Each structure stands twice: as structure tokens, then as C-alpha cells.
Amino acid sequence: MHIEQLKLRNYRNYESLDLSFSPNINVLIGENAQGKTNVMEAIYVLAMAKSHRTSNDRELIRWGADYGKIEGAVQRKYGVLPLELTLSKKGKKARVNHLEQQRLSDYIGQLNVVMFAPEDLHLIKGSPQVRRRFLDMEIGQVSRVYLHDLLQFHKVMRQRNAILKANQGRSGLTDVMFDVYTDQYVDLAIRIIRKRFEFAEMLQKWAEPIHRGISRGLEELVITYETMKDIEPDQSAEEMGNRLRERLDGLRQRELDRGVTLAGPHRDDLTFFVNGHNVQVYGSQGQQRTAALSLKLAEIELLRQETGESPVLLLDDVLSELDDYRQSHLLNTIQGQVQTLVTTTNVDGITHETIRKADLYRVTAGTAEHENHDD
Numbered sequence: 335m336h337i338e339q340l341k342l343r344n345y346r347n348y349e350s351l352d353l354s355f356s357p358n359i360n361v362l363i364g365e366n367a368q369g370k371t372n373v374m375e376a377i378y379v380l381a382m383a384k385s386h387r388t389s390n391d392r393e394l395i396r397w398g399a400d401y402g403k404i405e406g407a408v409q410r411k412y413g414v415l416p417l418e419l420t421l422s423k424k425g426k427k428a429r430v431n432h433l434e435q436q437r438l439s440d441y442i443g444q445l446n447v448v449m450f451a452p453e454d455l456h457l458i459k460g461s462p463q464v465r466r467r468f469l470d471m472e473i474g475q476v477s478r479v480y481l482h483d484l485l486q487f488h489k490v491m492r493q494r495n496a497i498l499k500a501n502q503g504r505s506g507l508t509d510v511m512f513d514v515y516t517d518q519y520v521d522l523a524i525r526i527i528r529k530r531f532e533f534a535e536m537l538q539k540w541a542e543p544i545h546r547g548i549s550r551g552l553e554e555l556v557i558t559y560e561t562m563k564d565i566e567p568d569q570s571a572e573e574m575g576n577r578l579r580e581r582l583d584g585l586r587q588r589e590l591d592r593g594v595t596l597a598g599p600h601r602d603d604l605t606f607f608v609n610g611h612n613v614q615v616y617g618s619q620g621q622q623r624t625a626a627l628s629l630k631l632a633e634i635e636l637l638r639q640e641t642g643e644s645p646v647l648l649l650d651d652v653l654s655e656l657d658d659y660r661q662s663h664l665l666n667t668i669q670g671q672v673q674t675l676v677t678t679t680n681v682d683g684i685t686h687e688t689i690r691k692a693d694l695y696r697v698t699a700g701t702a703e704h705e706n707h708d709d
């Protein structure tokens with residue numbers, strides 16, 4: 335798939351923008367703080383109905399405006415699909431083919447994107463929360479059921495936590511609703527854990543050969559999903575449910591002391607190993623960079639396999655950060671296969687010839703103009 339056209343109205347520093355993109359490589363070039371990332375973010379928001387930079391949608395609306403709007407024409411296998419997202423103080427409205435969607439989970443997934451930005455290096459080194467967010471966003475792109483389960487899970491956990499909080503410090507619980515919520519909680523938690531196991535396995539399958547290629551055959555990457563220690567991927571859902579229930583029973587007094595749920599997928603993590611060593615702990619900057627790049631390229635393959643179409647790749651300020659070999663590997667992999675948007679302040683650091691031939695857009699203070707190479 336690819337984005338043919340993007341229109342912004344009152345989005346970040348754009349009052350109004352209307353851009354057409356090539357299905358190949360598009361380079362947005364401009365000085366700092368002109369609005370390059372804002373375009374990438376707008377495409378991300380159009381796809382995921384939320385920003386990768388902030389959870390506060392109001393920040394996306396142009397200062398002083400009441401609403402902001404992102405429209406995109408997405409070329410899919412079967413034709414052009416118009417998508418529209420309106421952001422206002424009252425919330426957001428999403429339209430597919432001009433029809434308003436009642437649930438955002440029905441909207442997400444019409445446009446698939448893979449974003450690679452400097453903060454993705456934190457994916458390997460940062461907190462488990464960053465990696466859980468990555469899992470949720472990526473699985474959510476291909477599974478509506480997962481998004482729905484996740485929403486329900488957080489709702490039920492809040493209800494369960496509210497009872498724990500109300501009884502905090504006591505030595506027992508008499509609220510009949512607690513068992514009802516715990517049953518629902520276990521059921522949803524296991525559905526999420528099973529999906530994450532499945533996703534991590536697919537990610538591993540795609541990322542391993544990619545990482546091996548980028549490291550010139552020297553490194554083996556292994557990705558594992560870490561959940562409670564007695565839950566294993568080959569167990570049945572029932573077995574997993576029993577394990578979680580036993581764990582929660584064992585933790586009951588500590589949960590009452592703390593007033594929160596202490597076991598479940600909200601505490602899980604993804605771990606990356608290179609040649610048997612944990613990259614989070616022992617990896618060099620270069621190994622972390624390679625692992626992050628392998629992960630992004632694996633996501634492209636995974637989305638392609640799940641949806642039958644290539645996602646759109648957004649490379650925000652990362653290309654010139656990669657050395658020549660990694661740049662070439664990345665650009666050779668995507669060339670002619672994946673619509674790509676690249677932002678940079680300067681093309682001089684990007685040596686690969688595909689960038690020389692790409693469509694250029696000059697971004698200056700909330701405007702973006704298509705440019706010929708000789709301009």
C-alpha cells in the first residue's frame with residue numbers, strides 16, 4: 335500500500351498542507367524545527383489514531399485552533415481508500431471511505447506504517463514499558479481482536495484495582511465482585527499473553543536472518559517474550575489461566591497491602607539476545623542499533639505477511655545516523671518494494687544513490703514544497 339495524498343488542516347505547525355507522494359522514496363528536507371517530523375507524525379496518527387510522541391491529542395492541534403484534521407488517500411490493492419481523522423477538544427472522529435467509525439479499533443489497520451525514529455533505539459535499552467507499548471501498537475495494527483481485548487483488560491484491571499484500593503491494608507476481602515473481575519481479568523490477560531507469544535515468535539523468525547545479514551553473518555539475534563516464570567508458550571490457555579490464578583492467589587495479601595494487581599501482562603517484557611548475551615545489558619551502541627533496525631525491517635515483513643500488502647515506512651531522522659553499510663542494507667531491502675518517507679536536515683550524509691533519485695520536498699516553517707533535483 336502507499337499514501338498518494340496527505341492533507342493537513344491545523345495540524346501542529348501546519349495551517350494547511352496538501353502533498354502528493356511517490357510510491358517509492360520521498361525525502362523531506364529542511365532545517366531543524368520546520369515541520370518534518372510533524373508530517374511523519376501526521377501519517378502515523380492517520381494510521382494508528384494516536385501519536386508516537388505524545389498521548390495528549392491536544393498537542394497535535396495547531397496552537398489557537400479549535401480542531402485539527404488529517405486526511406489521506408491510501409492506495410490499497412483493491413483501490414484508493416480515503417481516511418480522515420479529526421481531532422478536537424471533544425475527542426477524535428475517524429472516517430473510512432467517508433463513513434464515521436464508531437470504534438477506533440475498527441479504524442486502525444486501514445493504513446499500516448512502520449516508523450523508525452531515534453527514540454526507537456530506546457526500544458532495546460529503555461524501560462519495559464516502551465517495549466510493551468511497541469508490542470501493543472504493532473499487534474494492534476494487524477489484530478482488531480487484540481485491540482479490543484487490551485481495552486477490556488485495562489478496564490477490568492482498573493475495576494479490580496479499585497476494589498483492592500478500597501480494601502487496602504485489610505487482611506481479607508468480602509466484595510463478591512472481586513472474584514467476578516478476577517475471572518474476567520485472567521481470561522483477558524491470557525488472551526493478551528498468547529497473542530504476544532505468537533507475535534514475538536514471528537518477529538524472531540523474520541528479524542534473525544535480517545540481523546545476521548546486517549552484521550555480516552557474525553551475530554545471531556534471539557527475541558523472547560518474558561512473562562510470569564511458570565507460563566510457557568506451549569501451554570494451553572486453560573493451563574496458563576490456572577498458573578496466573580495460582581499466582582494471584584499467592585499474591586493476595588501483597589495486593590491488598592499495595593492496592594494494585596501484581597501479576598499479568600502489564601508487567602511483561604521483550605528481551606533481545608545477541609550471540610547469547612542480553613543486548614539490553616551487554617550490547618554495544620552498534621549492536622543495539624543493528625537490533626533496532628532488524629526489528630523494523632522484520633515488522634515490514636510481518637505486516638506484509640499478515641495483510642498481503644507492504645506497509646509504509648517512515649524513517650524520521652535516522653538514515654544519516656546509520657553507517658554506510660547499514661544505510662545500504664536498509665535502502666537495498668526497501669528499494670522498489672516499500673513506500674518510504676525519509677526526513678533529514680541534509681542529504682550529504684546519505685550516500686546511497688536511491689536517495690539522489692528520490693522525490694524531494696523542501697520543508698520550511700509549516701510549508702512543504704515538492705522540488706526538482708536541479709532546483
Ligand SMILES: Nc1ncnc2c1ncn2[C@@H]1O[C@H](COP(=O)(O)OP(=O)(O)OP(=O)(O)O)[C@@H](O)[C@H]1O
Pocket residue numbers: 345346347348364365366367368369370371372373392393394395396397651677679697
Ligand atoms: N500544536 C502546535 N501548533 C503549532 N506549532 C507547533 C505545535 N506543535 C509543535 N509545533 C512547532 O512545530 C515545530 C517542530 O516541528 P518538527 O518537530 O516537525 O521539526 P523538524 O523539522 O522535524 O525538526 P528537527 O530536524 O529538529 O527534528 C516547532 O517549531 C514547534 O514549535
